Amino acid sequence: MKKLINDPADVVADALRGMAAAHPRLRVDHENRVVFRGDAPVQGKVGLVSGGGAGHEPMHGGFVGPGMLDAACAGEVFTSPVPYQMVAATQGVDGGAGVLHIVKNYTGDVMNFEMAAELVAAESGTEVVTVVVDDDVAVQDSLYTAGRRGVGTTVLLEKIVGAAAAEGRPLAAVADLARRIDDSGRSMGMALTSCTVPAAGKPTFDLPEGEMEIGIGIHGEPGRRRVPIAPAREVAAMLVEPILADHAFTDGVICFVNGLGGTPLIELYVVYAEVAAILEESGIGIARSLVGPYMTSLEMAGCSVTLLQADDELLRLWDAPVDTPGLRWGA
Amino acid sequence: MKKLINDPADVVADALRGMAAAHPRLRVDHENRVVFRGDAPVQGKVGLVSGGGAGHEPMHGGFVGPGMLDAACAGEVFTSPVPYQMVAATQGVDGGAGVLHIVKNYTGDVMNFEMAAELVAAESGTEVVTVVVDDDVAVQDSLYTAGRRGVGTTVLLEKIVGAAAAEGRPLAAVADLARRIDDSGRSMGMALTSCTVPAAGKPTFDLPEGEMEIGIGIHGEPGRRRVPIAPAREVAAMLVEPILADHAFTDGVICFVNGLGGTPLIELYVVYAEVAAILEESGIGIARSLVGPYMTSLEMAGCSVTLLQADDELLRLWDAPVDTPGLRWGA
């Protein structure tokens, strides 16, 4: 295992120390492993809390700041955080207007956030609404599984919903918007290589030299199929076609090509070019784009494509100022 | 070779298509492989041109935009661009106040930019000044080599000098500032793995499982020594100590931990934490930080550390608005 870490058991704590040192405008609660925006709670604003296993940086801690999340809880690598972290985050961002929990659909995340919401309900008057993101079209038979996984749409949702909360919208409206975004976003990913969970010390799976995995999840959960490696043009088609088959996208989408951690930007741009070409042929204009490693899977090589159907309101909220380590503009 | 590309011969052209599609506010001259800011030339402003081999994205094309570069030329992977590209870039950004060429110190880059400047001088009245960046402390015996390589300081320089040019400073002042930054910045890098040049199809070098290379260059040029892999704490020391030994840094530096392409952000934060701890012990306060993959070496795993001695003026220029795909704030 070749990684820039100290003891594998300390990876998350060490990375949080790094975040705290690099971003003085964030406040890191090291005991609870929660990244807060420095001025939380913001009075009168709906608080946005997300979180999940580590290993997906900059998600979620890197999306904390004005215009996006108020707090993010970090679990161990690929392991959901625990309820008391979410309780601490919720209490720390409660500015009197309630708190939205943004939860990616994984059994562990859902159960831990559920227990946290139960604890908050029992202990305090804070109103909590939970939105579960499940946008991974690679999961076809949601009836026989834990349901679609939450992937790339989460990043776009946190940005857009963050802007809505910053405008002072009430909790119910913010939650409705979040659900609408989850309904309008679809993703599909692929991997060229596996990744190594530090505590495990070995690659999670084995992906031979000539093969790639289409439809993989962000923890290395296997995908739809293994196929021989192919040119970026064909890979883009393998990702975009199931997305278009699953949802009727029309003109004006946000197109997000995400890197999984080990794939450099030059390759992501090559993929973006092919994705854009397919969308153009399909008559689906791209209103906004995002290209880069925003939701990683440790050092896995590969990418995912997310399309989100936008409209004037969503685009206005997308363009609104955001000031986080991972996404920043207008501020 | 596992890469998200089409034909290896088309990687650079394909990535430029992707950049053009993803960033409509840039103008990409595909024939000359130059990325221009969409509104170039900006009348009355010194034009900033950089460029170099591809494979280091987002550098340099991703640093084109208001507050940073006016144009960037892309060569083949790890190969300097050719003079006619630089001539096209120079002519395209000449707003009457002259043009600064920002050149990383590699024989090929220096010679090609030199020929370009000769051609511009012969053909037009555009005033061109060249600044060569050479900040890599891994190169010790500059007398017996082509001199120190230009690495991480380049990113910081392009941002700060870009802000100075945006303020309307004259060419001589902008060039002086650039030289001052080169004098005040030092970098050192390391790799855990090699990278594969697409046209070569095989890893440039071989770095066995238990070893790492300290002092490596961004094209895989070998470093000072190969050593057994070590905890991030020790790696940080191996990078920071030669930097501090080479230049007397005092309080108030810009600290930049750069990812080489295959190393995910979680590891860069672990390294940042250790770098910050060493600087704190040395009494060197960090005024600003940058953490992420800004100057990559294809999919190489590893990182580099850059320290730049700042002062109030440099910090003010660092904080000034910048609006590029790779670095963006205040805009």
Place this chain on the structure above:
Amino acid sequence: MSDTPTTEQLTAWVTRFAELVREHRDELTALDSAIGDADHGSNMDRGMTAVVAAVTEAPPADPAALLKKTGATLVSKVGGASGPLYGTLFLRMAGAVEEGFAPALRAGFEGVLARGKAEPGDKTMVDALGPACDVLDAGGSLAEAAQAAADGRDATVPLVARKGRASYLGERSAGHADPGATSTAYLLQAAAETLS
């Protein structure tokens, strides 16, 4: 076994379970690598190490307090799917332990079902825990219950997962034992060794 176990016995149980988890940590992670995300061994080891530390540092006064401390520690240290599930198991056992071990385990099992909404045959820890509860309820010994849990674990091998991360593998999840069912088999083995 229908007697109420003593605090000492239960402490020995969780301590022995922690040992077994430590010993089989890599095996549990390898099973989770095959059909999940390669963290079940470290998750359970982190949790049970914390449990042993907690009950050693401040020994709980009675069986319910011991089980509550165990459950609460697991909930707050493990995360993932196994944290809430094992945590709920012990927390619910605390409320029923005065009636005896078998009723307590049954209550814990029901908590797991309520929290995780898995059904038997979904290829989860339910498939090891359920058969063990059935044996105890029918008056079987702890050794028999441990055997039933081990058999239940083995029976997960051919199953296609329908809950948890392994469910994303579909048909490909068949052929490997479920990690949670495997750790549950160790839980019952520890019970047979310490509570008889």
Place this chain on the structure above:
Amino acid sequence: MSDTPTTEQLTAWVTRFAELVREHRDELTALDSAIGDADHGSNMDRGMTAVVAAVTEAPPADPAALLKKTGATLVSKVGGASGPLYGTLFLRMAGAVEEGFAPALRAGFEGVLARGKAEPGDKTMVDALGPACDVLDAGGSLAEAAQAAADGRDATVPLVARKGRASYLGERSAGHADPGATSTAYLLQAAAETLS
């Protein structure tokens, strides 16, 4: 050879050089992998392929035009260190080719020295080109010049590089032939095969 070569001969020369580069592309890249950045083979191949295309599409009228077109194409297609160096070599040859091949090559060599500021023994293409020029200036044959270039290339093996990327290796650059010296040896081999 002190006669002025014809346009046809020079065209055959650059065409043969392009063939040799194509044939040895992977070898040149492998040498550059060992002590540089793994692109010399693709750089030279890209450039010489463009040269052949250019002179085939619009055959230059005279030797100087042929050499100028070759040099300009290399400058505009190769990049890196080899583009300006090989480009300058041919461009300077164009200015002196009326005096004959040997004086032209000497002029080209001086251009390379001026552009790259390398000295003999720095482990660069200079170490193959210089000896070849010396042989020709002393009245030697092209075959002898090609041999001198090949010997010069071989002599770069033990050298420690002091110019170009290989210089960063320091002592570690010893033990490998210089890629640019190797491609230069092919340039002279092509001359011996086509201009004699």
